[in-house]
Amino acid sequence: MSAGRLLALADKEMRHLLRDPRSLGVALLLPVVLLVLYGYAINFDLKQIPLAVYDPDRSRESRDLVESLTRGEHFRLAAVLAGPGEAEAALQRRQVKVALILPEKFAADLAAGRATSVQTLVSGADSLTASISLSYLEAMLQDWWVRRGPAASGGSLEFRRVSPQVRIWYNEDLASVNFIIPGLVVVILMMLAALLTSQTVVREREQGTIEGLVVSPVTGSEVVLGKLLPYVGVALADVALVAAAGALLFHVPMRGDALLLLALTLVYLCAALGAGMLISVHTGSQQVAFMLAFVGTLLPTILLTGFVFPVSSMPKALQMMVQLHPATHFMVIVRAVALKGVGLGVLWPRALALAALAAALLGASIKGFKKTL
Amino acid sequence: MTAPAIEVSGLTKRFGDFTAVESVSFEVAAGEVFGLLGPNGAGKSTIIRMLCGILLPSGGEGRVGGHSVSREPEAVRARIGYMSQRFSLYLDLTAEENLEFYGGIYGVAPERLRARMEWAVEMTGLRGQLMRLAGELPAGWRQRLALCCALLHEPEVVFLDEPTAGVDPISRRRFWDVIYDLATAGVTSLVTTHYMDEAERCDRLALIYDGRLIALDRPQEMKAAPRAEVVVEVECDDPGRALAALGEAPDVRHARLHGARLHAHVARSEQAPARVREALAGAGVRCSRASIVEPTMEDVFVSLVREAEEQR
Numbered sequence: 308m309s310a311g312r313l314l315a316l317a318d319k320e321m322r323h324l325l326r327d328p329r330s331l332g333v334a335l336l337l338p339v340v341l342l343v344l345y346g347y348a349i350n351f352d353l354k355q356i357p358l359a360v361y362d363p364d365r366s367r368e369s370r371d372l373v374e375s376l377t378r379g380e381h382f383r384l385a386a387v388l389a390g391p392g393e394a395e396a397a398l399q400r401r402q403v404k405v406a407l408i409l410p411e412k413f414a415a416d417l418a419a420g421r422a423t424s425v426q427t428l429v430s431g432a433d434s435l436t437a438s439i440s441l442s443y444l445e446a447m448l449q450d451w452w453v454r455r456g457p458a459a460s461g462g463s464l465e466f467r468r469v470s471p472q473v474r475i476w477y478n479e480d481l482a483s484v485n486f487i488i489p490g491l492v493v494v495i496l497m498m499l500a501a502l503l504t505s506q507t508v509v510r511e512r513e514q515g516t517i518e519g520l521v522v523s524p525v526t527g528s529e530v531v532l533g534k535l536l537p538y539v540g541v542a543l544a545d546v547a548l549v550a551a552a553g554a555l556l557f558h559v560p561m562r563g564d565a566l567l568l569l570a571l572t573l574v575y576l577c578a579a580l581g582a583g584m585l586i587s588v589h590t591g592s593q594q595v596a597f598m599l600a601f602v603g604t605l606l607p608t609i610l611l612t613g614f615v616f617p618v619s620s621m622p623k624a625l626q627m628m629v630q631l632h633p634a635t636h637f638m639v640i641v642r643a644v645a646l647k648g649v650g651l652g653v654l655w656p657r658a659l660a661l662a663a664l665a666a667a668l669l670g671a672s673i674k675g676f677k678k679t680l
Numbered sequence: 681m682t683a684p685a686i687e688v689s690g691l692t693k694r695f696g697d698f699t700a701v702e703s704v705s706f707e708v709a710a711g712e713v714f715g716l717l718g719p720n721g722a723g724k725s726t727i728i729r730m731l732c733g734i735l736l737p738s739g740g741e742g743r744v745g746g747h748s749v750s751r752e753p754e755a756v757r758a759r760i761g762y763m764s765q766r767f768s769l770y771l772d773l774t775a776e777e778n779l780e781f782y783g784g785i786y787g788v789a790p791e792r793l794r795a796r797m798e799w800a801v802e803m804t805g806l807r808g809q810l811m812r813l814a815g816e817l818p819a820g821w822r823q824r825l826a827l828c829c830a831l832l833h834e835p836e837v838v839f840l841d842e843p844t845a846g847v848d849p850i851s852r853r854r855f856w857d858v859i860y861d862l863a864t865a866g867v868t869s870l871v872t873t874h875y876m877d878e879a880e881r882c883d884r885l886a887l888i889y890d891g892r893l894i895a896l897d898r899p900q901e902m903k904a905a906p907r908a909e910v911v912v913e914v915e916c917d918d919p920g921r922a923l924a925a926l927g928e929a930p931d932v933r934h935a936r937l938h939g940a941r942l943h944a945h946v947a948r949s950e951q952a953p954a955r956v957r958e959a960l961a962g963a964g965v966r967c968s969r970a971s972i973v974e975p976t977m978e979d980v981f982v983s984l985v986r987e988a989e990e991q992r
Contacts, residue, residue, distance in 0.1 A: 315784020319773065326772045519768035519829070522732045523785045524757045678733065678753065 308532075312525050316533025320507065324537055331541070334503060338495045338545045339552050342488070346557055349487050356440050357385035359394060359403040366414030372425075375451045376407070381443050391426075398430045405429050405440050488559045489641040490614040492549050496572075497579045497608045497634050498601065499545060503538045504583030505600035508676065509590050527676035531588075531669060535580055542576045562648035571640050571654075574661050578633035579604070581668030588675035608634045633668075636661045683746055685710040685837050685868035686731065690740030693726050700726045702891040703740060708870060708884075710836075713863050715882030716872040717981065723891040724872040728839045731870070732762045745836050758786075761830035761838040769826050771815030775806055778814050778829055786833035793832070800828035803858055820851025827858065837868045844878065856881055876977040887984055894988045895980075902980050907948070909933055911979045912956045914942040915969040925963030931955045934982060943979055945986075 394406035408426040416423035511517040612634040643649035686708035733753040747755040783793040804824040887895040926935035946952040
């Protein structure tokens with residue numbers, strides 16, 4: 308491998324990029340736009356959930372309970388019901404998502420230290436909203452109960468739920484934005500990096516300039532690595548922009564070693580750029596390469612790498628397969644470093660897997676770049 | 681006697697059932713301008729592409745500068761320049777950037793590259809145009825720029841695949857001046873073309889038809905070689921009708937328009953012009969002249985192709 312030839316290729320590729328400011332602009336801004344767009348859209352935190360209340364007791368305690376529920380940003384009092392039967396109608400009309408039905412002797416039972424129960428009706432039409440609403444409500448009722456103080460507590464507060472098919476499938480310990488944004492960055496970088504390099508070799512094939520490369524003394528590794536270099540630069544600029552957006556707009560914390568994360572990001576980018584390069588080396592038209600890079604990275608990265616659905620809940624065979632996807636490892640790395648402050652001591656197997664995948668993808672691209680057509 | 685710059689023996693290329701090049705053999709001496717003439721799809725480009733190492737031969741062997749194209753492709757690549765029929769220029773880069781890139785991937789040292797670029801500018805007449813994008817250059821200049829890119833590293837052998845397709849006559853002439861200059865300096869050129877006038881400029885010419893080599897000689901000798909038929913040139917008042925009439929005449933093997941005149945290939949005989957006159961008179965065409973002429977390159981080409989077809 309000759310450094311001079313490699314640099315000549317990198318320099319030429321850089322000039323292509325700079326000569327086309329519109330594409331470069333899209334490459335730089337698209338990730339931030341996507342992050343902001345989806346960062347706000349994909350949000351599992353609910354606010355202003357409409358709540359209906361039936362309070363036959365009309366005591367100080369019952370009013371205090373309702374007041375404490377609706378004081379915060381999560382629930383708003385959307386209907387005051389005249390009878391328990393109206394709850395179902397309000398849910399069906401979608402006027403409210405949650406209905407709270409207090410017993411008649413709420414205050415009296417509490418005062419007497421007897422067990423009392425609050426009935427909660429949740430619309431299960433949207434299972435995600437239902438489960439999140441319910442968990443909020445549970446937490447807030449408990450909070451209210453605790454705040455009344457041990458002195459006041461003689462009885463216990465329990466509540467029955469009527470909520471069909473509710474599954475809790477999200478970890479509520481974390482604000483969802485902290486979980487979503489780093490994952491979204493992983494997805495966006497995968498797609499963008501693959502798209503960037505997916506065009507580079509196939510464009511030369513389409514325009515015929517590849518013949519000039521083939522008859523020259525350049526080797527496959529010089530072509531692949533030389534073309535890779537400028538895109539690493541572009542992708543790193545994207546990382547900087549996306550990281551700034553994540554910190555400034557979404558206040559995602561950075562609890563771990565930023566330099567470690569940057570180093571591993573570089574490895575991840577090489578893997579993703581390598582995936583695009585592999586596509587580019589093996590396709591015959593820019594359009595096919597674009598579609599392959601787009602569809603081939605976006606859906607698997609969203610669905611299979613633990614972005615939303617945890618890998619651990621997948622069938623065993625699928626779990627093994629997704630280990631071959633660089634994003635599976637980087638998803639764990641980003642969340643662990645940014646949110647938990649975990650270091651290489653724990654993450655080294657993931658880092659190693661990522662490096663191996665990057666090497667394999669780039670190696671396959673080099674092998675795939677044939678010097679004969 | 682130095683070793684031949686290019687040796688081709690039994691070179692064959694098959695794409696599935698289709699044989700694009702069938703057992704072609706020839707040798708090209710150092711400093712020679714060697715032409716491959718043939719219609720589109722005859723296999724000229726396939727031969728060049730095998731000799732440049734772009735395509736792997738299915739059989740036979742090609743050697744360039746003494747190195748086998750299939751076994752030592754890297755040794756061959758360092759010694760050759762290649763200019764393809766499709767532009768190998770990057771149209772979104774400037775002329776200068778294209779030159780610098782090709783200099784870079786051939787490992788031309790920076791000082792040497794400066795000197796070579798100066799030479800390239802001189803040759804192409806691109807002075808003052810170096811900062812223009814290759815895509816904005818007129819076809820003739822682009823062609824010369826592509827040639828420069830192929831010559832920056834001072835190759836021993838240059839392969840030029842239809843280098844002048846779509847280029848204006850003045851640019852074509854300048855182009856050939858460069859090829860002759862190279863030959864004087866000892867550089868071997870292998871040129872494909874389907875322009876007859878260009879074919880005649882070559883030192884030696886190989887006629888390629890249907891993947892096979894059907895003739896190989898100096899252009900002058902090819903034209904002077906005795907053949908079974910003579911060419912009768914006809915001047916008449918209605919070339920269209922005359923062409924139809926000659927097409928049906930039994931002694932006339934082939935007739936076609938040659939500018940305002942007609943060229944009829946007739947079996948070799950003193951009476952050939954008379955036969956042609958008879959045929960035309962029979963069709964009511966008035967003919968002012970019909971005489972045997974020395975065949976043009978195109979006549980030779982047509983005769984040889986027909987002979988080849990008849991042999992199959």
